[in-house]
Amino acid sequence: MAVIPRGLNYKGIPLWRHTQVIQGALQVISALVAVSLVAWFFLNISGAIRDRDIPYGFSFLSREYQTPIGHHFLPYESSDSFLYAFGVAATNTLLVSIVGVILATALGIFVGVSRMSGNWIVSRAALVYIEFFRNVPLLVQLFFWFYIVLALPQVREGHVIAERIYINNSGISIPWPYAPNLDAGLLFIGLAAIAAFSGLTVHRALVRRETLTGVNSYPVALGISAFVLVAAAAWLFVSVAFGEAPFYVSTPEPQGTFGRPVGGFTAPGGLIALLVGLVIYTSSFIAEIVRAGIQSVGRGQSEAARSLGLPYMKTLRHVTFPQALRVIIPPLISQCLNLTKNSSLAAAIGYSDLTNVAVTMTQTAPAVSIFIMIMLAYLAMSLAYSLVGNVYNRLIRFV
């Protein structure tokens, strides 16, 4: 340490040039500004609430919502409470987001790999796809798909495929499994999960055996058979235990004067447009992420694989892609979050997602409370995605 020579008149660093003093003052000032700003807003809001008699608080949650929700995956009646209606809307958003994320990832990987293809036509087609869809606002695309569904023929003249699938301007109706007894259905789903797990275990064990001994063990075929066997046993068990099959297939059938299909699952036009738009838009971003990930893997890796005699698809699957995943996963998570947040554009095409229902709720409930609830709901979904993504990221990370 250098010793600073101090003269007789040395009085130390002046206060206004002392680093610690400056830093402390800066912090105090910024904290004061932030706190006073928030306090000012709070005072204004509470003043407005008092003066204009605006409702506030969370007591409305147990009240009846008394407004229909256009489309819902969970059962819903107008007499249900605000809290339950909010949950129904959040479930809509969550399901759209999960289905959207899965489809967009699959499509994005496909387009991204096509972009890297050595085939000129495939690579150019992927480039055009990416450059067009990610540069056009999602809302324009949503409107486009929405009006395509609207331009379909009316219910009575709609397309019918094999008397099971109905396509018309109010949406698409398809056959859908239906559980007459909820307990039986849930039990079977649980057992099916176990069946899937056992299938995966068999697959993994056989792959291990094949790798270690070189004996051909047919891991995929045997894994699938294990899954089918256990699932069939579960189906039999549940059928015998409850006296009826856990699931039936409910087929849509035209009813009433308009011939509107009832039964099965009907996806309204808003939902179709939302999913198609979100999946195509997000997949163009994911394709770019996949491309960057594949490019980040050294060229030597794929060249080595090719000189070992691995064909193109196997090189991609066993050598390039596993290494690219490390680069792909973090931005992929943020794209999944974007998809979830972008699903709020459903409000524009009349699909009842979280934001749309919440906006409607503000007409009969305090806006401040609704806003806090929306924030918490989206925050919870973001955290869930980040958690899943980070856990997966840790699993595939290089040690």
Place this chain on the structure above:
Amino acid sequence: MSSPDTTLQKPVLPPPVIEQGALGWAHANLFSNRFNTTLTVISLAILGIVLWSSLRWLAFESDWTVIATLSGRLIMGPYNTESACPGQDCFWRPQAALLLVTMLLGMGWGIAGGGLTKRYAIGVVAVLAAFSLLPYGLDEMGMDVRLLLLANIPALALGWFLARHTGLGTARWLAILAVGTFVVTLVLLRGVEGIPGMQPVSVNHWGGLMLNLLLAVAGITLSFPLGVGLALGRRSRLPVVKLLCVLFIEIFRGVPLITLLFMSQTLVPLAFPKDFPVNSLMRAGIVITLFSAAYMAENIRGGLQALHRGQTEAAQSLGLKTWQSTMFITLPQAIRNVIPAIVGQFIALFKDTTLVFIIGMQDILTYSRAFIQGNPEFIASAQELFIFLALVFWIFTYSMSHISRRIEEHLGVGRR
């Protein structure tokens, strides 16, 4: 067996036909092996079907009269309608603002001395001039409108002349004049009480592409410095500053923009005193700016994190103060490294300006949608309209990413 002599005397053969020219290219890129050939055939078949059906649609089924019907409304929205501008013609005001912008483009061309700026300047003015020659009847688009559009050519020339032959030809003057132009544009559009011809137009009547561009320009210019500040604050050693920045960034990133916009409609009027002058345009601008700044901050933070510590240490050992090393050493390099992400955010902001529909502003998309809903005879033309809008947006966003790639090349990112 042949002796070495005869081998040497054999003529040098040209490479096989299949490895030369177009045939060689096709062989290498389309038919190199069985898998590749199959891919080529399948994709050609799919492309053929897609192209054939779109061409058939374009030639026989599509009906673009909806674009012609909307025409100027797409650009202005309800700005020049009777309810916005009673008893007057307000169309000249946005056009005058456009002339100023063209002049700035000309100045940019003069300063840059050619290249990309020149091409974009000439391209923009060529498109504007082409508009003035559209074959409409004079009642649809008056002579004054056509002349004002054509005036963009001399405006461009004037800007070029100012930059080349007066003292205004520096980047600093260009920036000052750009800010001035923005303010003048706002005043022109808003109007001033008491001046003839400058009748005030409520911001609720601003619309069309003009509104998207205004919001985008304001949002981009304001969110960039704000994002830099937030990124620096998030990396600050001062815990309170850091906490505040993290809170701001995460709250704004956690909620969809559309929700924030809607809440700005219901909450902001409560959060400010009653007589606080804030209209829907300002609210939209502020919310979009703050939202974009939060994302911008994360991009720039990424650039700062990727920077080697040695840069700061070298700056410190040269005796630079903290702010000097930030402003002159770290920040320029960090920003240069994340140009694609920053421009990507600019593009996202421009695309997000379409979300103002939730607060009832009539941007190009909302206005078109409302038009379709209000005029059921055009509902069959909805596809044509939205394809046209997609192309309009695409031209802007693709130009932005094109310019950013050229800037990157110019700055030598990845090479030095």
